[in-house]
Amino acid sequence: MWRLRRAAVACEVCQSLVKHSSGIKGSLPLQKLHLVSRSIYHSHYPTLKLQRPQLRTSFQQFSSLTNLPLRKLKFSPIKYGYQPRRNFWPARLATRLLKLRYLILGSAVGGGYTAKKTFDQWKDMIPDLSEYKWIVPDIVWEIDEYIDFGSPGETAFRATDHGSESDKHFRKGLLGELILLQQQIQEHEEEARRAAGQYSTSYAQQKRKVSDKEKIDQLQEELLHTQLKYQRILERLEKENKELRKLVLQKDDKGIHHRKLKKSLIDMYSEVLDVLSDYDASYNTQDHLPRVVVVGDQSAGKTSVLEMIAQARIFPRGSGEMMTRSPVKVTLSEGPHHVALFKDSSREFDLTKEEDLAALRHEIELRMRKNVKEGCTVSPETISLNVKGPGLQRMVLVDLPGVINTVTSGMAPDTKETIFSISKAYMQNPNAIILCIQDGSVDAERSIVTDLVSQMDPHGRRTIFVLTKVDLAEKNVASPSRIQQIIEGKLFPMKALGYFAVVTGKGNSSESIEAIREYEEEFFQNSKLLKTSMLKAHQVTTRNLSLAVSDCFWKMVRESVEQQADSFKATRFNLETEWKNNYPRLRELDRNELFEKAKNEILDEVISLSQVTPKHWEEILQQSLWERVSTHVIENIYLPAAQTMNSGTFNTTVDIKLKQWTDKQLPNKAVEVAWETLQEEFSRFMTEPKGKEHDDIFDKLKEAVKEESIKRHKWNDFAEDSLRVIQHNALEDRSISDKQQWDAAIYFMEEALQARLKDTENAIENMVGPDWKKRWLYWKNRTQEQCVHNETKNELEKMLKCNEEHPAYLASDEITTVRKNLESRGVEVDPSLIKDTWHQVYRRHFLKTALNHCNLCRRGFYYYQRHFVDSELECNDVVLFWRIQRMLAITANTLRQQLTNTEVRRLEKNVKEVLEDFAEDGEKKIKLLTGKRVQLAEDLKKVREIQEKLDAFIEALHQEK
Numbered sequence: 001m002w003r004l005r006r007a008a009v010a011c012e013v014c015q016s017l018v019k020h021s022s023g024i025k026g027s028l029p030l031q032k033l034h035l036v037s038r039s040i041y042h043s044h045y046p047t048l049k050l051q052r053p054q055l056r057t058s059f060q061q062f063s064s065l066t067n068l069p070l071r072k073l074k075f076s077p078i079k080y081g082y083q084p085r086r087n088f089w090p091a092r093l094a095t096r097l098l099k100l101r102y103l104i105l106g107s108a109v110g111g112g113y114t115a116k117k118t119f120d121q122w123k124d125m126i127p128d129l130s131e132y133k134w135i136v137p138d139i140v141w142e143i144d145e146y147i148d149f150g151s152p153g154e155t156a157f158r159a160t161d162h163g164s165e166s167d168k169h170f171r172k173g174l175l176g177e178l179i180l181l182q183q184q185i186q187e188h189e190e191e192a193r194r195a196a197g198q199y200s201t202s203y204a205q206q207k208r209k210v211s212d213k214e215k216i217d218q219l220q221e222e223l224l225h226t227q228l229k230y231q232r233i234l235e236r237l238e239k240e241n242k243e244l245r246k247l248v249l250q251k252d253d254k255g256i257h258h259r260k261l262k263k264s265l266i267d268m269y270s271e272v273l274d275v276l277s278d279y280d281a282s283y284n285t286q287d288h289l290p291r292v293v294v295v296g297d298q299s300a301g302k303t304s305v306l307e308m309i310a311q312a313r314i315f316p317r318g319s320g321e322m323m324t325r326s327p328v329k330v331t332l333s334e335g336p337h338h339v340a341l342f343k344d345s346s347r348e349f350d351l352t353k354e355e356d357l358a359a360l361r362h363e364i365e366l367r368m369r370k371n372v373k374e375g376c377t378v379s380p381e382t383i384s385l386n387v388k389g390p391g392l393q394r395m396v397l398v399d400l401p402g403v404i405n406t407v408t409s410g411m412a413p414d415t416k417e418t419i420f421s422i423s424k425a426y427m428q429n430p431n432a433i434i435l436c437i438q439d440g441s442v443d444a445e446r447s448i449v450t451d452l453v454s455q456m457d458p459h460g461r462r463t464i465f466v467l468t469k470v471d472l473a474e475k476n477v478a479s480p481s482r483i484q485q486i487i488e489g490k491l492f493p494m495k496a497l498g499y500f501a502v503v504t505g506k507g508n509s510s511e512s513i514e515a516i517r518e519y520e521e522e523f524f525q526n527s528k529l530l531k532t533s534m535l536k537a538h539q540v541t542t543r544n545l546s547l548a549v550s551d552c553f554w555k556m557v558r559e560s561v562e563q564q565a566d567s568f569k570a571t572r573f574n575l576e577t578e579w580k581n582n583y584p585r586l587r588e589l590d591r592n593e594l595f596e597k598a599k600n601e602i603l604d605e606v607i608s609l610s611q612v613t614p615k616h617w618e619e620i621l622q623q624s625l626w627e628r629v630s631t632h633v634i635e636n637i638y639l640p641a642a643q644t645m646n647s648g649t650f651n652t653t654v655d656i657k658l659k660q661w662t663d664k665q666l667p668n669k670a671v672e673v674a675w676e677t678l679q680e681e682f683s684r685f686m687t688e689p690k691g692k693e694h695d696d697i698f699d700k701l702k703e704a705v706k707e708e709s710i711k712r713h714k715w716n717d718f719a720e721d722s723l724r725v726i727q728h729n730a731l732e733d734r735s736i737s738d739k740q741q742w743d744a745a746i747y748f749m750e751e752a753l754q755a756r757l758k759d760t761e762n763a764i765e766n767m768v769g770p771d772w773k774k775r776w777l778y779w780k781n782r783t784q785e786q787c788v789h790n791e792t793k794n795e796l797e798k799m800l801k802c803n804e805e806h807p808a809y810l811a812s813d814e815i816t817t818v819r820k821n822l823e824s825r826g827v828e829v830d831p832s833l834i835k836d837t838w839h840q841v842y843r844r845h846f847l848k849t850a851l852n853h854c855n856l857c858r859r860g861f862y863y864y865q866r867h868f869v870d871s872e873l874e875c876n877d878v879v880l881f882w883r884i885q886r887m888l889a890i891t892a893n894t895l896r897q898q899l900t901n902t903e904v905r906r907l908e909k910n911v912k913e914v915l916e917d918f919a920e921d922g923e924k925k926i927k928l929l930t931g932k933r934v935q936l937a938e939d940l941k942k943v944r945e946i947q948e949k950l951d952a953f954i955e956a957l958h959q960e961k
Helices: 002-020 032-044 059-064 089-096 099-123 138-149 153-161 163-208 212-253 265-279 302-310 355-373 414-428 451-455 470-477 482-488 513-526 542-582 591-609 616-644 645-664 665-689 696-713 719-734 739-768 772-778 785-800 811-825 831-857 863-866 874-919 922-928 932-960
Strands: 293-298 328-334 337-340 383-389 395-399 433-439 465-469 498-501
Touching: 059 696, 138 811, 153 337, 265 328, 265 355, 265 383, 265 395, 265 932, 293 302, 293 414, 302 328, 302 337, 302 395, 302 465, 302 513, 302 542, 337 355, 355 383, 383 470, 395 542, 414 451, 433 451, 433 542, 465 482, 465 542, 470 482, 470 665, 482 498, 498 542, 513 542, 542 932, 591 665, 591 696, 591 932, 616 645, 616 665, 616 739, 616 831, 616 874, 645 665, 645 719, 645 811, 645 874, 665 719, 665 874, 696 874, 739 785, 739 831, 739 863, 739 874, 785 811, 785 831, 785 874, 811 831, 874 922
Parallel strands: 293 395, 293 433, 328 383, 433 465, 465 498
Antiparallel strands: 328 395, 337 383
16 A cells, blocks of 8 residues: 555656756756655655665666656545455556556656757757847847846846936836746747657658758748747837836926936037037047947938937938038937937927928028038038937937039039048047948949048948948849848958948938838838848847947947046146146136126226216317318318408308308217217227236227227217207307407417418428528428429519508419519419419418417407407407307317217117127137137136046946946
8 A cells, every 4th residue: 555655656756847847957966856856745745754765777867768758647545545465466466557657757857858958959049149249239138137047036126226216117117028028938938848849759750751941941930030029029118118218207307497407428428529529639639539420422321320310300301412511410318308409509399390300400401501611512510419309329420421422513622522531530530430321222332431431440340331221222133142241241341340231211201200110120021131041130220220339339438438538637737737837827717708807897998988077078079179170160261251351241251151061061070079089088998008907918809899889889860950059059159258268269269370370381381392491401402393383482472562461362464474574584384383372372471460460459359348440450350269169169068968978878888789799709709819828728728628527427427337
């Protein structure tokens, strides 16, 4: 009876061993098998003691038996109960039957080993993808690690125990999907084991029916379906991951206005590149920070590839013409909303709306045309664009103009060389990742960019090759193996880090990104290139390309950013040392800080205009106005009236001419004088040295501000009308109230007449030449014309001595008499020469007579006050000059009030506007603030800014690790 029970227990132990061995990888040692069997036995029958016979079977023999099928035996304690000892034949029969336990146990072990061996053979058929771990998404390796090396609890701990809060939420959400994926993989393993068992039983029968080629095709087909199945699983997980991250980012974005938003890692890196683009690389410090440089032949599809990576059609496009005319730096980062914005603008373009996409493309095209100078086709100036959206891979890409082979009509002659120089400038960066785009629909021999890339990266350590338009290539290429040669790097002389094949649409510019992506996936699922293993699954689609480029980009960033930071630290030390040696007592003010300092000085000087005393304003206004109008007063008013020799006629003539002058010219002249006076005072304050504090570095800026402010300033138009009334009333007044005013008028008249007399004497001297003293002392001689003028002058002076009250004009007979007298002395003269000489001679005679009359009028105030009429003391000319003098004083007072109350403030406002405009114009500041000191301070500031941003980025990069 006990033997029967022991046999039943052995059967159950064998069945449990088979069940456990199917889930254990590798071979199971015999000692462990024994311990497992004992634990199972005691778990079923804790009260029985199993007396195991001594087994000497080797492990190999034991394992070969595990393949035999087991049949679970059921023993009933009632059926096999206690039997009397006299019935020995059933016991002997049971003893013989129990010998089968060894066969059963061996069959179980042998069957398990055979199933494991068949599964291992199948597993070895799958190609090893460990070399392409940098290309395949990280999630695949995390899943593999999860399946092979960790339990669900351990993986959950690793997935949620590090990273930011948003990453923790994402990993927790992804954990459930990973567990489901593990269960599906385990189910496939079980199916594979069962299939292996079935295959082992029927292999002998099918061996003769199926050829080796059909087996390989069948296995490749199954492998392809498996890859596509897991690819769809990964895409579904990625889509759910994208939605989860979008929800997390939107949740974090709700408090953006209530707290300071932390910049993302890629945004910090992009800011460093923006600063470096403006930095004049001197002192042997160059920009070696990584970025992805997108190069390719014209119309090869590089812009379309970039749009697929950015998941939006953001670039202008044309049919065969050059559209990319300047480099475009695109910074891709993750965000809750799919938007784009320029570095120098706050406007956000919603990339989910077609009208915003059209506006963005139009803005990019306008910026490109603005960057291109006249006479050029392309420009090296970079347009900086940030694109944010859920699920975008973080990286910085630079789209360059397409490489051309021939310059067509309408292009600048140097377009080809300029494009090559721009491309080389970006690719010669040893840390730049070169994304080489090749059109798959054209002959490979027509490619230009591959030779250029092979020159810049001959070993292919930082080049990723992308073959576009594979759908057209598959239709047009006679030999599909040619595409395989391109992807394997055997057709082109260039080497690359990775090779990819993509499809960027059907050539319709109105296609959406989603439609292009669906078309691309559908094409590769049905493509013979993938089914015949000419292309690998990880080498196709822009999605895999984006993941690979992003992974390579960040790998390069982590390897090179600290070295670049160290080089800028050394540059900073050199610049600081140079500043201390050259400018030890000056602060390090860059161009913007110097402009602010100059701005304050200029505004202080404008305010100083309001501190000018009224007396000073009126003095300079009155003097300037008289200098402007004195010629008109003497020549057009005084002399014509004074030559009438009649008091009534004199006053009438003066009144008429003064009225005409006041109505037409005088107010305008007065405003011009006031405006010029304000300019002169403003210029004096701006240009005069300030002693030791004067800094000549601001001189050009101050001069430019002064000129621009004066150009913008306009006098009040209503000033002339009010000034005309005031001047007319002042000139109407003829009453001189006291002797002091009378003497002042005489003094003013004498000064005016003496100045005119002096001018007349100089004119006569220039006409007749030097007198005898200058001829003897300075050895000067008269010209023939001067001799004629001298003879004519002497003849006219004789005539004036005979008649001192001669009128202002010569009669015809007098001209004839003078000419004949000169001819009698051998001097031939023209009548016009006689008239010109007479004008100056008579003018001098009249001014001398007027000055003598002024001396007589000094005692004429008594007669004027009592209205006595005395022909010798008729001082109407004194009254005229008093009226002019009083008009000048009143006009100066009026203009001074307008200056101090209105025009100075308006000028100050204009100066502020000019300074604000200059502050926004970087080119203007660079032009006006120059010198070694300014450039050294600028370099020092930029190097410090770059170093600080690099340090912040490195710190954030370490935290992300």
